[in-house]
Amino acid sequence: MAYPFSEALAGLTGTATRDIFRLLSRPEIISFAGGLPANDCLPVAAVAEITAELLADGAEARRILQYGTTEGYPGLRELLAPLLADAGITGLGPDNLLIVSGGGQGLDLMCKAFLNAHDAVLVEDPAFLGFLDTARAYNGRNIGVRAEADGIDLDDLEAKIKRYAPKLLYCVPTFSNPSGKTWPAEKRKAVARLAAEYGVMVIEDDPYARLRFAGTPVPSIKSFDEAGRVVYISSFSKTVSPGLRVGFAAGDAEVIRKLAIGKQGADLHTPNLSMAIVKRYLEKQYFYPNIEKSLPVYRERKNAMVDALDRYWPEEFRRTDPDGGLFIWGEFPPHVDTAALFPEAIARNAAYIIGSVFFAEGADGQKRGSNTLRLNYSNETPERIERGIKVLGELFREKLASSP
Helix, strand or coil, X not given: CCCCCCHHHHCCCCCHHHHXXXXXXXXXXXXXXXXXXXXXXXXXXXXXXHHXXXXXXXXXXXXXXXXXXXXXXXXXXXXXXXXXXXXXXXXXXXXXXXXXXXXXXXXXXXXXXHCCCCCEEXXXXXXXXXXXHHHHHCCCXXXXXXXXXXXXXXXXXXXXXXXXXXXXXXXXXXXXXXXXCCCCHHHHHHHHHHHHHHCCEEEEECCCCCCECCCCCXXXXXXXXXXXXXXXXXXXXXXXXXXXCCEEEECCHHHHHHHHHHHHCCCCCCCXXXXXHHHHHHHCCCHHHHHXXXXXXXXXXXXXXXXXXXXXXXXXXXECCCCECCEEXXXXXXXXXXXXXXXXXXXXCXXXXXXXXXXCCCCCCCCCCCCEEXXXXXXXXXXXXXXXXXXXXXXXXXXXXXXX
């Protein structure tokens, strides 16, 4: 049946990761596809304890089960100061903060607040596919900016700001999804300066920075923002629980007020129970100890994947080696099509994400990155990582051996 869908949604078919999750009910498939935190690191006992306490307190339980304020559960925003300080952000009060339903809602609200039809949106290529679809849903025009080994190409960024007059720049400067790259402080400071100079709003998406298991933390772009042009978005999805759907946006009070208005028309407020759990989790000082317990798990799994890639994959394959986060990005010679090989990978019970879905459309409207892929190491054991990477390595070696 032909339904009169909007132009914004007619061309959207859902993200590749959502589609692949449907395949993963088969336990024999070793998945490097999703961006899931390690199941072993989810604080099940702590959340159970907190939930029981909250619902056993009659006054608190009634507050949780009633409507709440759009801005967030009482007292939660005030507890975010240490997390912001981790990113070098100080001096913000409750009026500068909005609790959102996962970091993804923060991205959606920024697009809702700033994009008109056909407005240009700059993204570092490759970029988080969830944001690319969100911008398209608001009729935004995604334009890729070249990436260097240490992140966005500042010369290309400034040239495209001048050429396209974008409303937004979207970036994940720490352990980027999908590349795993981290920008140096000098590059972040330069982006804040360009945003101020040209009046571009920057969405700094930072869900992974606290999952650092090597190297030195880098201040956020927001920490260099003197013009109110950067909105910092983070969440508890990777550090507490993705199922709770609690995140936050930090920015100029005028921008945050506008985001709150947009949120009122979306879900009124983030679920009170989820926000109350996160608030009590922070109050009980469970947050940092659980991260410290989790980091060796992620380090071990990342190292297991890197070691297996080096042993089993073709020498023509080039990859990143992140100091944290959840992803490794890889590139084959141009004639290797990772999308064409994906069905064979599934047939061999291994999954990855094809890289082309992470690229903005080129000037000719064509997709790029057909020879690339993203690998997630966080949600499989080292033993399954070894097995799955070996299986995929055999597939890619066969492809390269048969190529002219």
